[in-house]
Amino acid sequence: MKKDRIPTTGLKDSIEVLLGLWLLASPLALGFFHVIPASISAIGIGTVIFFIAQLGLANQQPWEEWVNFLFALLLIISPWLAGYSSSMAGTLNAVIVGSLLVILTLLSMTEEYAAAKQHRKTTPPPLS
Secondary structure, eight states, rough: OOOOOOOOHHHHHHHHHHHHHHHHHHHHOOOOOSSHHHHHHHHHHHHHHHHHHHHHSSOOOHHHHHHHHHHHHHHHHHHHTTTTTHHHHHHHHHHHHHHHHHHHHHHHHHHHHHHHHHHHHHHHOOOO
């Protein structure tokens, strides 16, 4: 007997919401609020991640994961792009949270692709 897979996309979106909130709080929590480029990067990207993940919880669309994926990549490289790589806390925060977001979005995209592929297999072709 085949077990049905439990959809985890909502869980992944919830974790993305929490990571977005963490990015918003991290300049104060980790003490790099005085490093302006790091703070702007964390708060700006955190805001986007938070709102896109909220949209994902409300109404799942494939583009949401792509947007979060691209912003996660931007977050990972932001210490070098924005010039705050000398801030250890800001850099580690960006790289670790960005990497977690990349993993989550790739898992979500893989799950959505598999579900769409399965749907195509089980849906009969339209009658002409």
